[in-house]
Amino acid sequence: MTAWQSIPLIQAEFLAGRAEPRVVTPRGDLAADEQATIALFEQARGSVVFIATTERLFNPWTRNALQVPRGTGSGFVWDNLGHVVTNDHVIAGASGATVRLADGRAFNAVLVGTSPAHDLAVLRIGVGAGRPEPLPIGTSHDLRVGQKVFAIGNPFGLDWTLTTGIVSALNRELPTDTGAVIERLIQTDAAINPGNSGGPLLDSAGRLIGVNTAIYSPSGASAGIGFAVPVDTVNRVVPRLIAQGRYIRPSLGIRTEEQLNAALSARLGIQGVFVLEVEPGSAAERAGIRPARLGREAGFQTGDVIVSLGGRPVRRVADLLAALDRHAPGDAVSVTVLRDGATVDLNVTLDAGR
Template sequence: MLRNTRSLVIRILLAILIGTASIFFAFILIHWTNSISEDKRHKELAEVLKGVVESEGVEGLLSISGVPVANIFHGEDGLILFEGEQKAWVYSADEKQNISVYENVNKSVVHITTIAEAQVNAFMDVLPAQGTGSGIILSSDGYILTNAHVVEKAASLKVGLYNNRTYSAKLVGIDNEDDLAVIKINVEKDVVLYPITLGTSEELKIGQKVIAIGNPFGYDRTMTVGVVSGLNRPVRTSDGKIIMNAIQTDASINPGNSGGPLLNGRGEVIGINSTIYSTTGSSQGMNFAIPIDTAIAVIPDLIKLGKVSRGWLDLAAVQLSPQLVAYAKLSVDKGVLVSQVVNGGFADKAGIKGGAQMVQYGSSVIYLGGDIITGVNGEVVEDLNDLYLALLPLRSGQKARVTVNRKGETKQMDVELIERTAQHVSALVR
């Protein structure tokens, strides 16, 4: 009897154990199956959401999720979301960015007033002519960057600061070719100067927001906002100067803004506002700034030497066009044709060859058969702007390694550079 009872207990325990194990394994199987199904659904959902982001952006995804968003700011570190209805916020993300830039930068912008003895009336009295412009503080010891055309004809200079104090300034260095100048003021020890932050113009994108601060028509530290409308523009100013590689913007620029900063969204200077295209004398949405990289390259020379002596090749260069390539049956379709070299000059002595076949090219006469410049110091040269940029860092007296294509054969020559003049740059703009 005891044996039968023990056997029954064992059978019951085994049944319970087997049943428990079966239930456990069934639960595991169901959970595993559900996990596979859930993972599949997640992947399918991820693909759908990815498509929404690609077609409608982050805004569309947030709208589907039911998150009310008033504004979105896209930054380098991700996204900043202004949730809720627009009325819940005093400032949008874009407005807060503008306010922050102005508060951080406006004390670094100065108001420049010039006096020039340039007019004589009917009684032979000399009448002082007054001009106005803008500038940016480069250092705490008083160096200021502005446009050359703002200060070049001035008999005296005055600089107004954020604190409404005005100081006499002296011209330190001028670069008429790039329309840049450095002036200097001396202030009391208790006056703090706020140097501006210089950025770079190399990575600008068309459509990128830009901010201009200056003194249009004498209104101190006025701020306007726009976008980069174009890049690498060759611009001829009203007084005949050529600005190469200019930044085009629609941020409103008017007389008095010249010499002021063009800023990115971080408040870094990416250009120096210089000129406008206008039929009325006021802004019509086509304004141009000198790239800050150009300014950075010349500021040390302007402060130390008072001028800049840039290098150039002593030859006549012609940009290739499809028509010219076809007519001359050239072996390359990109580069700069050497029409002529100065007899006995540096390019001639280095072995660069000019052309011998004279032809009419538009309103000019050029010579075919010469070398085609395709590179300078390892930089590819496809057009005249590339040649300008490749020679930009070099000074007269230095040597440049010039790569040419001569009837299908590549050759390299070290050429000593002459000093670049405004006439050389003017020839690049036709």
């Protein structure tokens, strides 16, 4: 007889009469931050979708074309017209996609447009009654490191998963497989895994502030560093994709940097976009826009500061990009710069950007 069988029969009968469920300790109300997180998820969940892509393969022996599963990802409802936003790399190379809503309904999607340079794509589904609400749109130019963020998506096919974290850095750059560089990315420590791509990154008010796009991980799983395309970029690019099916960047051919621009504006009391560099042969060089200079004796010297483009005031880099997006490559626009304390009006013919 083993130790597990050594309780005397009379003692076992005595204990059996007293073997009852434990008394449950009342929990009380959920903490305020828990209630807020639950409310945010329940409100946003219906606007997040599961995307499954397929690929057409040709069998040379049977001469049959087959649709086979290719991958999965996430997306979210953009507007009331059935447009869904996701990452370009989620649907790149696919021949078809199915979009599944939180209520279980599934729809075949039509590709509206893509912008590989921003890793963004727009699909359209034919939703009739019971159309999901679009996510509210926030801003990203005023994000601060340390803000709480919430990511909803379908990692590893585990649908409608919520992870939380903070904004851990801003203005990151990430090269893509095509050689392009995605700029001004939000870095977060919210767990983002394969399948989260294309899903929304939300702030504590439930507003869209980014589109989860990639992770940095040697293992392929979340290592605490994820990236999201900022919503200011999304809100510029997506309307152009819906209207035209593609996005070609109009370009001045200058280099700017958001954080440095904010620091210079605060230090010098000048609202505008400081031109750090001018690309050779660019629209800016042809128009005579002057970059900043760095000398041994004088140190950093500001060049031109762009204060308006096309008649629209420019106070920060996001304003400049938004003003540019109202135009197309080849357009002639007026640019007003602050130069040596005086305003100078220039005429610039925009180039096609990357």
